[in-house]
Amino acid sequence: MPLSLRARLVLGVVALALAGFAAADAATYSALRSYLVSQADSSLEHARAAVEAVRDRRALADAVPGYYLEVRRPDGSVLFSRIAASYTGDDAPSPPRWPSATHGSFTVPSHTEDYRYRVHAWQEERSGDVFLLALSLHDADETLHHLLVVEILVTGIALVALALLSLVVVHLGLRPLAAIGRTAAAIAGGDLGRRVEREDERTEIGRLGRSLNAMLEQIEEGYRAKTESERKLRRFVADASHELRTPLSAVRAYAELFERGASTRPADLERSMRGIERESERMSRLVDDLLLLARLDEGLPLRQETVRLDAVAAEAVEAARAVDRSRPVELAAEPVEVTGDGDRLRQAIDNLLANARAHTPAGTRVHVSVAEDAGSVVLRVSDEGPGLAAGDAAHVFERFWRADVSRARASGGVGLGLAIVSGIARAHGGAATAEPSTVGATFALTLPARND
Numbered sequence: 272m273p274l275s276l277r278a279r280l281v282l283g284v285v286a287l288a289l290a291g292f293a294a295a296d297a298a299t300y301s302a303l304r305s306y307l308v309s310q311a312d313s314s315l316e317h318a319r320a321a322v323e324a325v326r327d328r329r330a331l332a333d334a335v336p337g338y339y340l341e342v343r344r345p346d347g348s349v350l351f352s353r354i355a356a357s358y359t360g361d362d363a364p365s366p367p368r369w370p371s372a373t374h375g376s377f378t379v380p381s382h383t384e385d386y387r388y389r390v391h392a393w394q395e396e397r398s399g400d401v402f403l404l405a406l407s408l409h410d411a412d413e414t415l416h417h418l419l420v421v422e423i424l425v426t427g428i429a430l431v432a433l434a435l436l437s438l439v440v441v442h443l444g445l446r447p448l449a450a451i452g453r454t455a456a457a458i459a460g461g462d463l464g465r466r467v468e469r470e471d472e473r474t475e476i477g478r479l480g481r482s483l484n485a486m487l488e489q490i491e492e493g494y495r496a497k498t499e500s501e502r503k504l505r506r507f508v509a510d511a512s513h514e515l516r517t518p519l520s521a522v523r524a525y526a527e528l529f530e531r532g533a534s535t536r537p538a539d540l541e542r543s544m545r546g547i548e549r550e551s552e553r554m555s556r557l558v559d560d561l562l563l564l565a566r567l568d569e570g571l572p573l574r575q576e577t578v579r580l581d582a583v584a585a586e587a588v589e590a591a592r593a594v595d596r597s598r599p600v601e602l603a604a605e606p607v608e609v610t611g612d613g614d615r616l617r618q619a620i621d622n623l624l625a626n627a628r629a630h631t632p633a634g635t636r637v638h639v640s641v642a643e644d645a646g647s648v649v650l651r652v653s654d655e656g657p658g659l660a661a662g663d664a665a666h667v668f669e670r671f672w673r674a675d676v677s678r679a680r681a682s683g684g685v686g687l688g689l690a691i692v693s694g695i696a697r698a699h700g701g702a703a704t705a706e707p708s709t710v711g712a713t714f715a716l717t718l719p720a721r722n723d
Contacts (some may be wrong), residue, residue, distance in 0.1 A: 276448075277441050284437045285430055292429065296422040303418060307411035308389065312376050315391035318404055323395075338406055339388065341369055345399040367405045378408070387412060447476045451483065463491045515557065518550035525550075560687040564670065567694035573612035577721060580609050580616065580648055581641045587620040588639055597634055600624070604641035607648045608721040611699045616718075619695040619703075622688035623652040623714050630712075631656030643720055647701070650716040659712035664705040668693040692716065 274282070318335040325334045331342070341352035352369070365381035367388035376391050388405040395402065450468055457465045466487060467480040525543040581604035588602045609616070620639075627637045631654045638653045659667070666672045671686040689703070692714075696703040701718035 277438075277445055280441045281434060281437045285434050288433050289426075289430060292426040296426060300415065300418060300422065304411075304415055307408070307414065308378070311389040311406050311408060311411065312391070315376065315389060315404055315406055318406070319391060319393065319402075322402060322404065335404065338404055339367055340405075341403040343401040343403070345401075347371075350400065364407060364409070369403050369405075373401045379405070444476075447480065451476075451480060454483075458487065463487075463494060515554060518554045518557075521550040522547050557687070560691060563691060564687065564694055567691075567698050573615055573698050575610055576613065578609050578611055578613040578616060580607050580650060580718070581605060583613060583617050584620055584639055584641050584650060587617055587624060590621070591624040591628070591637075595628055595633075598628065598637065599634075600637045600639065602639045602641075604639070605643060607641060607643050609648050609699070609718045610721045611718070612695075615695045615698070619692045619716060620650065620652070622692050623716070626688055626714070627652060627654045627656070627712075630654075646720050648718045648720050650718075651713055652715075653711055653713040655711045658709045659705060659707045661707040664707040667705050668703060689714075 315338075318338050321334045322331055322340070325331050331340055339353075342350040344350055352366075364386050365383040367379050367381055367386075367390060370377060370379055370390065370392070372392050373394050374392050376389065379388050379390055380386065381388065387408040389408055390403055390405045392401065392403050394400070447468075454465050454467050466484050525546040528543050584604050585602060588600050591598075591600050624637065624639075627635075631637075636655045638651075640649075640651045640653075642649055668689050670690040672690075689705075693703040696716055696718065699718050701716065704715045704717070706713040706715065
């Protein structure tokens with residue numbers, strides 16, 4: 272069964288502490304044992320000096336009370352082996368198991384193996400006798416035993432206290448992660464506006480929260496953009512269907528007129544054919560505009576050539592004057608050059624002039640200007656018509672958008688002209704803008720100036 276992060280952290284801390292305590296306890300135990308053994312060796316050295324100072328061997332045991340002493344001849348036979356005088360009767364512990372060694376210090380068990388002895392052996396130079404002097408380590412072993420019990424108890428209590436403290440610390444430390452989990456669950460439930468609470472950015476969890484908030488902002492922005500894109504797509508499909516339905520209905524009506532006998536009446540036949548041709552041309556223009564917008568959306572490259580924008584504007588103004596001779600169109604243009612597709616730029620200017628004709632009364636004056644401004648070329652088309660509201664200015668470049676929500680046909684067009692202008696401007700690295708005003712409307716086409 273997988274453990275939670277909290278359990279793994281607590282177990283990790285406890286395991287690490289246990290390893291540290293075990294190492295410290297082992298080092299303490301070993302140091303104390305070495306010290307007690309060295310103390311026993313020091314005592315044996317002093318006892319040896321006392322033994323060597325005794326000339327009458329019958330008094331050897333009395334010279335070192337509390338010690339065991341055994342004397343061996345050079346051939347290994349025991350001269351005598353006896354407990355020190357301080358041990359008598361039943362109080363005498365089990366004697367040590369004497370080793371066969373003749374010199375050095377070492378530890379041996381007792382005959383009953385419930386005691387340990389520290390033994391010091393040496394050989395007398397004069398007689399060649401071997402002396403074995405032993406000191407019980409019972410007190411040292413008791414001390415080590417008590418130390419071991421204390422170490423186990425203290426280590427156990429410390430581990431329990433550390434585990435409880437770790438639980439509290441880990442709980443407090445992981446509380447922000449729990450909050451992040453609740454936030455993620457709320458977002459998964461549809462609350463895209465939820466954010467992770469601000470934490471100290473100097474901590475890892477604080478930086479994680481900041482990064483998650485930044486990611487959530489991007490996700491929410493992308494979701495809004497996707498929703499808006501879907502809304503625009505649905506509107507685009509509905510508007511395109513609406514615009515195509517009218518000419519298709521007209522073509523169907525003319526075809527029905529032909530079936531009802533117009534083919535035998537020259538006047539009706541001519542009217543039917545002209546109507547079908549007119550509506551077909553209208554559908555063709557709509558489809559061409561939609562295809563152009565699709566190409567611009569896909570970022571397909573346009574021609575890149577040097578274009579005299581003032582000359583293109585002059586041609587467009589001349590054509591606008593020929594289309595509507597009652598409408599004065601004035602031009603003020605500086606000689607400027609841009610890099611781009613001359614035909615598409617001409618189409619953008621034509622659309623701006625057509626928009627002015629469609630939304631202003633007959634005879635309204637139109638002003639066209641071309642000038643360079645801070646490294647950019649700006650073409651403006653202004654009219655003296657009824658003006659443009661600020662709310663409308665934000666939508667005029669949307670496809671199929673009209674200020675007249677009833678879709679009246681009085682102004683003509685299908686609402687793609689300014690959308691094409693905006694797309695052509697973006698394709699040239701520029702932008703199309705509308706300046707709202709209560710008197711007249713101004714549309715600007717801003718393009719990067721040509722760099723030699």
